[in-house]
Every structure is written in C-alpha cells, then in structure tokens.
Amino acid sequence: MDDAARLLWTPPAPAKRGPKPRFTLRAIADAALAIADEHGLDAVTMQQVAAHLGTTKMALYRYLPGRAELDAVMLDRALGSPDPLPEGDxxxxxxxxxxxxxxxxxxxxxxxxxxxxxxxxxxxxxxxxxxxxxxxxxxxxxxxxxxxxxxxxxxxxxxxxxxxxxxxxxEKDLALGLAPILDTHAEEFPHTASAFADAVADGSQxxxxxxxxxxxxxxxxxxxxxxxxxxx
Known part of the structure; x- marks a missing residue:
C-alpha cells in the first residue's frame, strides 16, 4: 500500500501527549479544493495550501508527505459519497x-x-x-x-x-455557427447538414x-x- 492509500485508509492514531494537531486532513483537503475551485488545479501547491491555512509548507508535512497524497485526499473529498440509488431497476x-x-x-x-x-x-x-x-x-x-x-x-x-x-x-452553438456555411455548401456536406437539421427539428441537441x-x-x-x- 502506497503512502496516499495508507493515508486514506488508516484510521488516525490515538492522540499522544503534547500539543494537539492544529489541522486535519479534511481541513487541508478543503483548503486545496478552495484553491482549485477558484484558480484551477495548477494553482494547488503545498505552499499555496499552507498559505491558505495560515501556516508554513513544512508544517503540512506533519499531516501528509507530499503532493501525491494531497491529490488523493482532494479527489476523495471532491467526489464525496454518491446519492442513494433507486431500487428495483x-x-x-x-x-x-x-x-x-x-x-x-x-x-x-x-x-x-x-x-x-x-x-x-x-x-x-x-x-x-x-x-x-x-x-x-x-x-x-x-x-x-x-x-x-x-x-x-x-x-x-x-x-x-x-x-x-x-x-x-x-451542438446548439455549433449548429448556429455552421448554419450559414451548411446553407451554402449543403451539397458538399449533405450528411452533416441533414444531421444538424434533424437534431434541431427533433430537439435532440x-x-x-x-x-x-x-x-x-x-x-x-x-x-x-x-x-x-x-x-x-
């Protein structure tokens, strides 16, 4: 089992004597999600997550070893749990x-x-x-x-x-953009013109x-x- 999997699947160890951990994996993941939601995945770095939490990058290594592990907890947090499924079918x-x-x-x-x-x-x-x-x-x-x-x-x-x-x-935007072209060149692209026209007519766009x-x-x-x- 790699470090990312161990991090996700191993229950937290009982608290030891000493200072209480300042952060949780969930809080770290939520900080990374907030950055990705606002700025994209490329903006998510250990440094940026630490800054978002008001701490240092080195402090985060107490909770997870590196970016691969951060990716793992981010994905798990982002997907969440599926909704209950309808039964019987x-x-x-x-x-x-x-x-x-x-x-x-x-x-x-x-x-x-x-x-x-x-x-x-x-x-x-x-x-x-x-x-x-x-x-x-x-x-x-x-x-x-x-x-x-x-x-x-x-x-x-x-x-x-x-x-x-x-x-x-x-498809709707593409059809609008292609409409004047296909009107003019329908004989060259008859199947394309027909497919777009049918999709518009039957509402299957x-x-x-x-x-x-x-x-x-x-x-x-x-x-x-x-x-x-x-x-x-």
Whole structure:
C-alpha cells in the first residue's frame, strides 16, 4: 500500500501527549479544493495550501508527505459519497448513478485529471464503485464484466465533463455557427447538414450524456441476453 492509500485508509492514531494537531486532513483537503475551485488545479501547491491555512509548507508535512497524497485526499473529498440509488431497476439505478457522477465532476472538472492519475481509490471513490456494483448485483454477470461496465460509464461521463469544462461548443452553438456555411455548401456536406437539421427539428441537441449512457446500458442488456442463451 502506497503512502496516499495508507493515508486514506488508516484510521488516525490515538492522540499522544503534547500539543494537539492544529489541522486535519479534511481541513487541508478543503483548503486545496478552495484553491482549485477558484484558480484551477495548477494553482494547488503545498505552499499555496499552507498559505491558505495560515501556516508554513513544512508544517503540512506533519499531516501528509507530499503532493501525491494531497491529490488523493482532494479527489476523495471532491467526489464525496454518491446519492442513494433507486431500487428495483438496474437500468434506472445506473442512469441515476451516471447523472450523479456527471453533476459532481462538472462542478469540479479538475477532478477528471486527478482521477486519471495513477492512484489507489480512497473511501469516497470506492463508495462510487460499491454503489454502481450494487445496481448490478442481481445480474448474471462476471465480476470483470461489471467492472468493465462501470469503466465505460465513468469514461463517458468524465470525457463529456472535461469537454464541457474546456468550453467545447455545444451542438446548439455549433449548429448556429455552421448554419450559414451548411446553407451554402449543403451539397458538399449533405450528411452533416441533414444531421444538424434533424437534431434541431427533433430537439435532440446536446443529449450526448443520456445517449451514451443509454447505449452502454443497451450493451449490458445485450450481454445479459447472451448469458441467458449460453449453453451450460
């Protein structure tokens, strides 16, 4: 177990004689979150977190060894615990799970980068795994298949959140910008012109989150059908 994982998973040691610790990991993580929320992830340094707390960088090393450990507690604190899932329907439960994760990450898009750095999940992040897997618990899938299903959902959610945070044009804005071009060059790009026109007509613009989640869940349903027809 690396230092970051040990920090997240080892209960605090009983207090010893001497001065009471001035800070907690939660307070340090919250200071780092405040900096990242206001100035971005690149602004988060041990020095800046210490300044935010009114202490010195060296004083923080009493609580965590370095930046990797700070990243770990930041991510765990940023994700928090998932909302309770609706019961009785794995499809509805996983849709809710993906929507909840998207909302959390979209409020703190820098968490996407932290989640992609090599690390061992902490209690908060693992709670998301547990919730997602609980929705799949009654299905005749192997453990690896369940983990792969969550990986696909997480990848889709994180990719969209990252694009949105970077200011990628929405389909509606892109359609408005392309409208005069496609009006003039529709014969050169007939499929593009038709797709944008249809999306406007049926109100399906900017629906990539729902569309992607539905297709992944359709894939799970197809896999279930395969299992049902598999020869014993």
């Amino acid at each position: 794995w499809h509805r439960a996983l849709t809710h799970w993906a929507d909840d994760l998207h909302r959390r990450v979209l409020t703190r898009p820098w968490a996407v980068e932290l989640s992609q750095r090599p690390h061992i999940p902490g209690p908060g992040e693992l709670a998301w795994f547990e919730a997602g897997l609980s929705a799949l618990a009654g299905l005749p899938l192997r453990g690896g298949e369940k983990l792969d299903a969550l990986t696909l959902l997480v990848g889709h959610v994180m990719s969209l959140a990252r694009r949105q945070s970077l200011g990628a044009a929405s 900017d629906d990539a989150l729902r569309f992607g989640v539905e297709r992944i869940l359709d894939g799970i349903r197809s896999l279930l059908s395969t299992h049902e027809h598999r020869t014993p």
